[in-house]
Amino acid sequence: MSKNIYTVSQINTYIERMFADDFMLGNLSLSGEVSNCKYNHTGHIYFTLKDERSSISCVMFAGNRARGLKFAMKDGDQVVINGYVGIYAAAGKYQVYAKQIELAGVGDLYQRFEALKKELAEKGMFDPMYKQPIPTHAMRIGVVTAPTGAAVHDIIRVSKTRNPFVEIILFPAQVQGEGAVPSVVSGINCLDEMGLDVIIVGRGGGSIEDLWAFNEEAVANAIFHAKTPIISAVGHETDVTIADFVADKRAATPSQAAEMANFVYDDFAAQLQRYSDLMNMALDHRMDNYSQRLEGYKLRLQTLRPENKLKAHQEHLQMIAMRLDSLMNSKIERYESRLVSISGRLDGLSPAKKLAAGFGYITDESGKRLDSVKQLSVGDTITARIKDGTIVSQVTELS
Numbered sequence: 001m002s003k004n005i006y007t008v009s010q011i012n013t014y015i016e017r018m019f020a021d022d023f024m025l026g027n028l029s030l031s032g033e034v035s036n037c038k039y040n041h042t043g044h045i046y047f048t049l050k051d052e053r054s055s056i057s058c059v060m061f062a063g064n065r066a067r068g069l070k071f072a073m074k075d076g077d078q079v080v081i082n083g084y085v086g087i088y089a090a091a092g093k094y095q096v097y098a099k100q101i102e103l104a105g106v107g108d109l110y111q112r113f114e115a116l117k118k119e120l121a122e123k124g125m126f127d128p129m130y131k132q133p134i135p136t137h138a139m140r141i142g143v144v145t146a147p148t149g150a151a152v153h154d155i156i157r158v159s160k161t162r163n164p165f166v167e168i169i170l171f172p173a174q175v176q177g178e179g180a181v182p183s184v185v186s187g188i189n190c191l192d193e194m195g196l197d198v199i200i201v202g203r204g205g206g207s208i209e210d211l212w213a214f215n216e217e218a219v220a221n222a223i224f225h226a227k228t229p230i231i232s233a234v235g236h237e238t239d240v241t242i243a244d245f246v247a248d249k250r251a252a253t254p255s256q257a258a259e260m261a262n263f264v265y266d267d268f269a270a271q272l273q274r275y276s277d278l279m280n281m282a283l284d285h286r287m288d289n290y291s292q293r294l295e296g297y298k299l300r301l302q303t304l305r306p307e308n309k310l311k312a313h314q315e316h317l318q319m320i321a322m323r324l325d326s327l328m329n330s331k332i333e334r335y336e337s338r339l340v341s342i343s344g345r346l347d348g349l350s351p352a353k354k355l356a357a358g359f360g361y362i363t364d365e366s367g368k369r370l371d372s373v374k375q376l377s378v379g380d381t382i383t384a385r386i387k388d389g390t391i392v393s394q395v396t397e398l399s
Contacts, residue, residue, distance in 0.1 A: 012089040025085040030096070031104055032056075034077040036207035045073065048207060049081065049096065059081075059093040068100035075208040076110025079103055083335040109208055114217050116242055120217070125246050132229040132248045135197045137263050140167045142199040142228070144184055147172035149232065151233070151254040154219050163265040171194065175203040180213035186220040188230070188397035199226065200257045201243060202233030214241040223247050233257035254315035361385040373398050 006014075017199040019025050021309045032049035039045055043062030048055050048241045058081065060069065072080065082100040087093065118127065141159065145151045152170065159166050171187035183382050184201065191199050201223065203211070214234045215217060223230050223246045232247035251257035360372045363385045370382065384391040 008092065008142045009089065012087060015094075016087045016089055019084075019086050022085075027084060029080055029082050031078070031080045031357065033108065033110075034073055034079055035075050035109075035209055036316050037073055037075050044143040045069075048075070049079070057093065058098055059095055060098040060101060064099050068098070071103050073101060073103075077103060093312045109212065113208075113242070116215065116217060116220075117245065120220055120242065120246065125220065130224070134229050134249050134260060135232065137268065138197035138261055139163075139165070140169065140194075140196045141261050141315050142169045142171065142189035142194065144171045144173050144191065144199065144201045145203050145254070146175045149204055151202060153201060154255040155233075155252070155258045158255050159262045162259065162262040165265060166262055175213060180214045181218050184213055184219050185222045188219075188226055192226045192228045196228055198261045199230045200233055200251075200254070200261060201230055201247070202251070202254055202257060203235070204254065205236040205239060208250065210237050211239060211241055216242070220246045231257045231260055276305065318331055 030049065032051050032055075035048045035050055035055070037045065037047040043065060045059050045060045045065060049058050050056075060083075068082075068356055081096060081098045082102075083096055083098040085094060086097050088095060124130070129335045141148075143152065143155055145155070147170065156168060159168055169191060171191055173187040174183040188199065188201060202214075205211075211234055214232070220242050223232070223243055229248045231249045231251050232241070232243040233241055233251040233256065234241045235253075238250035249260055251260055362369055364375065365381050367383075370376065376382065376398060378395050378398055380395045382393060382395060384393065
C-alpha cells in the first residue's frame with residue numbers, strides 16, 4: 001500500500017489545478033447541440049452540450065450571461081461556446097464554464113421535430129375539430145407512464161386527493177430509450193380497448209433525448225386514433241412534444257393532468273345535495289299544490305254526489321212544503337176570518353132567526369117568496385111560514 005494517503009478534497013483540488021494549468025482547456029471554443037437546458041432562479045443556466053457520440057455538462061453563470069448570451073437558448077439549438085473546462089470540486093465533476101455562447105444552427109433532433117410537426121399539421125392531426133372533450137366526472141382513468149418515478153406518484157396523489165373513489169389503471173410503459181415507442185403505443189392501444197373515461201399519457205421532465213419517444217409519429221398516430229379522450233402530460237411546463245399537439249388536451253405537468261382528469265368529489269357531493277334539496281323543495285311545493293287541488297276536487301265531488309243532490313232537493317222540498325203549509329194556514333185563517341164575517345152577516349139575514357123573532361115567510365103556490373100584494377090575486381093560495389109551523393090560506397081580499 002502506498003504510504004501517501006490523500007483526501008477526496010486534495011485529489012479534486014489537484015485535478016482542478018491541472019485543468020487551470022492546461023493551456024487548451026483554459027481557453028477553448030467547442031460546438032454541439034444544446035439539451036436539458038434549465039434556467040435557474042439565480043440567473044445561471046445549466047445545460048448539456050452533445051454531438052453524435054458524446055456529451056458534456058455546461059454552465060453559464062449569471063454574470064457572463066448578461067454580456068455573453070444574446071438569444072434565448074433552448075434545447076435543440078446548435079451553438080458555439082467560448083469558455084474553459086474546470087472541475088466542480090464539491091462533487092468531483094468536470095464541466096464547461098461558458099463565457100460566451102453564439103447560435104450556430106438548429107440541432108438534428110430539433111430539425112426532425114419541426115419536420116414531423118409540419119407534416120402532421122398538414123394532415124390535420126392537430127385540428128381542434130378532432131379533439132374529444134374530457135369527461136366532467138371521470139371515474140375510470142388510464143395512465144401510460146413508467147411504473148416508478150415522480151409522474152405516476154403525482155398522478156395518483158392528486159387523483160385520490162380530488163376523488164377518493166376514482167379507479168386508476170396503470171399501464172407500466174417504458175418512456176425513454178430504445179423500446180419506448182412500441183411500449184407507449186401498446187399502452188395507449190391496450191387502455192383504449194378497456195372503455196375507460198380518459199387516458200393520461202406522459203412522464204416527468206428530462207432532456208429532449210429523454211422525451212423523444214413522445215415526438216415519434218407512431219405515438220402520435222396511436223393518440224390520434226384512440227377512441228378514448230387522451231391528456232398529454234410530458235415533462236415540465238416548458239417542454240413541448242408532438243404528443244401535446246395531437247392529444248385532446250395538453251397538461252403542463254403530470255399533476256396538472258390529474259387535475260384535468262378528476263373532479264373534486266366533495267364539491268360534486270355538495271352540488272348533488274343542493275340539487276337534492278331543490279328537488280325536495282320543488283316536490284313538496286308540488287305536493288302541496290296537488291293536495292289543495294285534491295281537496296278542491298273532493299269538495300266538488302261531495303257537491304256532485306247523488307246523495308248530496310237528493311239531500312239538497314229534499315231540503316228544498318221541505319222548505320217548499322213549509323212555505324206551502326204556511327201559505328195554506330195563512331189562507332185558511334183569512335178564509336176563516338171571512339167566513340166568520342159572512343156568517344155574522346148571514347146570521348143577521350137568516351129567515352129562521354127572523355121567524356123566531358115573530359116574522360113570517362110567505363110564498364105562493366109555486367114556493368116563490370111574496371113580498372108585495374101585487375104579486376097576488378083574489379083566490380090565490382099562499383103559504384105563511386112562522387116560527388112554529390106553516391099556514392096555508394086563500395086570498396079573499398086584496399087592499
